[in-house]
Amino acid sequence: KHAAKIRLDTVKQDHGREKDKADRATSELVLDQRTRMILLQMINRGLLSEVHGAISTGKEANVYGAVLFPTDESAPVQRAIKIYKTAILVFKDRERYITGEHRFKAGADKGNNRKMVKLWAEKEFRNLRRLHAAGIACPEPLVLKLHVLVMEFLGDRRGYAFPRLRDARLTGEDVEDQWRNLYIQLLGIMRRLYQVCSLVHADLSEYNILYNDKQLYIIDVSQSVEHDHPRALEFLRMDIKNISGYFRREGVNILAERAVFNFITA
Ligand code: ATP
Ligand code: MN
Incomplete structure (x- = not known):
């Protein structure tokens, strides 16, 4: 497992451009190889253009801001990306939510952490879909790939997230x-x-x-x-x-x- 630091916001757009140190510190993300591949794939498929710094770093997941520059040159669109952490400790507490959930009986394999994280992300994605379909104000879920969930960004045009x-x-x-x-x-x-x-x-x-x-x-x-x-x-x-x-x-x-x-x- 190689944890590597990359500057995802520069991967596609401005390869090698130097930013000042403070700027770089906020955009340097510690992501594992697998996660980086998923994000790069999303960039290549035109789902995202840039991934920016963390909006929030939590116990179970980090949320990052991202931008999509549409190919038709319409205005840039903000996105939020929730990346679930795959560390084992974090997931112990989740058991009580998964156990008794008939939607997840088949897939829940408590010994397989990566699989559990994927299920967790899937659960959030499906729940968000239900809320959104019911007209409850929430981020619209857009793309899910393993433990990476792309959703509507709740914030202003300048990229500032709405406050809690x-x-x-x-x-x-x-x-x-x-x-x-x-x-x-x-x-x-x-x-x-x-x-x-x-x-x-x-x-x-x-x-x-x-x-x-x-x-x-x-x-x-x-x-x-x-x-x-x-x-x-x-x-x-x-x-x-x-x-x-x-x-x-x-x-x-x-x-x-x-x-x-x-x-x-x-
Ligand atoms: P923590 O472990 O800190 O509780 P979490 O795993 O609970 O994190 P969330 O509560 O879903 O993750 O998101 C963490 C924070 O990221 C939120 O408090 C909010 O500020 C920001 N955030 C999450 N989703 C969005 C979004 N779609 N648009 C803008 N900001 C968001
Ligand atoms: Mn939270």
Whole structure:
């Protein structure tokens, strides 16, 4: 396993061009051979043009910004690429989400880590497709290859990602109303997720929701489970607890958690 540093943003476009050190540091990605090959293949197929620095480096995955320059010279399109880590330790915790997931019975081989990572990425891809089809605001999933998932970039034209709800700064005279409306909006999303997508997010919090212009976007659905998963309702209660705590701290007069549970599941 050769971990090599490459500057993917220069692979295709400006071979060998020197950038200053600080610039290079942010774009140097430590990716294994296999991952680099997948990205290069995507570049060669015209799915991406450049891969940029990390938007986020997490425990389980890194998310990178990328750009596609369409061949018809229309405006560049931003993309986000989530690359799941294939290190073994990371995956121990995932078991409880996979076990009991009938969609993954056949493929789940806990001894084969690379296969597990692929399943995990697949799970996120399929869950995102369901959300998107149900009209829930989320990144549109575009391409999946092994542990590399390309999706719509949630951010502005300049390439700045929308903030997590945790980091969002609401402004205006009616900030209190805005918080209340976001709470109501989120309850509607959770209900739709349950009723239309048959899913429970299972890691819902102000960290896995992006915010822009009064709109919430749901992300990070790799651990989301079918509502008939043996622990689905336990995960749902946890989600409700998390978001209730968050909105309470933001000053919203929240509903009882039981009432929310009934609203979502009834
Ligand atoms: P962590 O281990 O840090 O929790 P994660 O594996 O949970 O990472 P995500 O929550 O899906 O990964 O994404 C991590 C961060 O990357 C998000 O908080 C968000 O800031 C950014 N991000 C993810 N997807 C997108 C997207 N489609 N557009 C813009 N930014 C994104
Ligand atoms: Mn996350």
